[in-house]
Amino acid sequence: MKNILDFNLDELKKWMDENSESKFRGKQVFDWIYKKGIFAFDDMKNIPKSTKEKLKDSFYIGIPKAVEVYKSSIDDTRKILFEYNDGNLIEAVVMKYKYGNSICVSTQVGCRMGCKFCASTVGGVVRNLSSGEIIAQVLKAQNEINDRISNIVLMGSGEPLDNFENVIKFIYLVNAPDTLNIGQRHITLSTCGIVPKIEELAEEELQITLAISLHAPNDKIRKTMMPIANKYSLQEILDACKYYFNKTSRRISFEYALVKDINDKIENAEELSSKLTGIKCHVNLIPINEIKENNFKKSRIETINNFKGVLTKYNIETTIRREMGSDINAACGQLRRQYINK
Template sequence: MQNILDFSLKDLILWMEENGQSKFRAKQVFDWIYKKQKLDFSLMSNLPSNMKQKLAENFLIGIPKVLQEYKSNIDGTQKFLFQYRDGNIIEAVVMKYKHGNTICISTQVGCRMGCKFCASTIGGVIRNLSPGELIGQVIKAQESIGERISNVVLMGSGEPLDNFDNVIKFIYLINSEETLNIGQRHITLSTCGIVEKIMELADLNLQITLAISLHASNDEMRKEIMPIAYKYTLKELIEACKYYYNKTNRRITFEYALVKGINDKKESAEELCIVLRKLPCHVNLIPVNEIEENSFIKSSVNDINIFKNTLTSFGIETTIRREMGSDINAACGQLRRNYMKSE
């Protein structure tokens, strides 16, 4: 049985025509799902009974089940542990800002990139998520919080560019006026840096924000933290970023998790300034999330501020990410990992 959320409106119109139905019915179905959030074909009152039955025989509306839900007492951040029909579990986080609600979604069950600071990658990747499974996270979260989500970050479990085709279809799907109509400029895709896929993404000329998980100022330091550094050098990654900027004219964000005693000294900041010179960018400094499976400790407030001031003195726009949901294990992979260990 197919997940109807994997279908674009054009796909569903084609299905209607192939099954002897009027093509305008496709738009009606989309309105019920995406505008009215009715997630049961039997509730679609303006559809003929025989058509509702045919839809139910051929499709499911692939919304994940909420296995666990937590809400931060500190900042209102909500974390969801979602379960799909096959039993696989992923996480999503909704963060509330003055400008609207942002959801951080997962693109894979697990991850095979092996970044040492991340709980999502422990145990490897199990499978990719389909476009419908991605948009299903957004729909279910909206239903749960009772509010619209206006921004999407592909920064949860998984490497988005390792699930390239499904992620791209998801972006087109969620951007469509017939679905959730979330503008491309309100979508951020985070990658550890698969060079050829960054260039392929650039050629699509999307208006999304590209965020690069950098976390080091030289190749040897990066290899200590991120296995992807054994395949691509920093020079190759930065050249791909320049290609992306030249194609899209979209400034790139570089994420840098600060780990005490490894990548947080002033010398590393100075080296990073040289790496990023002549590339329009923004650096987001992240105090590393401490997890049981490694010995990484977050940098001191003083070292973080020195690092930031060094970058800004060089003319690089830099911010320190505000920690959100710290009382509910809101960092990537923590909740799923803890649940699986308890099971």
């Protein structure tokens, strides 16, 4: 059986036609799933019983089970641990902002990138998620909060560009008017810097935001934090970012997790500024989430503010990420690791 969420509308209409059904039934099914949040064929009232039987013989609606849901008492952030049909676990985080609800989704079960500050990479990657399994996180989260999600960040467990084809199909799927109609400019894709895939992504000429997990001003420091730095140099990544901007005219976002006494010194800020000068970008400074799998410590707030001051001096637009859900371990991979260990 196939997950119907992996199908776009044209593919489902084709299936209807091939199975002696009217093509418009595909649109009706999509409306039940994506517009009304109905995840059982039997509950789709305007679908004939004979059509429902065919659907049930060929498809399942792959909505994961919410195993655990944590709600922050500080800011209404919700962290949801999802379980798929095969028993694999991933997590998503829903954050409430003035401009709407944003969700951070996972693209893989686990991750093979090995970044030392991230809990989702502990234990490596298990498998890729399909496009339907990614969009299912958004659908189930909307049901959980009983509200629409308007912004998506591909920044949960997994490296999105390591699951390129499924992630691209997901972006087109979630952007479609027939599904959730979330604008591409409301979608952010975060990568640790797989250079050939950044260039391939540029060729799609999407209007999403590309976010690069930089976290260091030079290769020497970056190699101590991120194994990917042993394959692609900082300069190669920055050149790929320039190529992406030239193809899409979309400003690049650089993520920089500050680690006490590792990458948070004033000279680090000066070096980073020199590397980013001339690139149309925004820097997002992130107070690191401490995890038990490493000894990284969070920088002091004064240090973070001083770091920002240097970047601002060089006219590099910089913000300090607001910590969301700090009381519920809302960092990538923490809840999954806790659940598995338990």
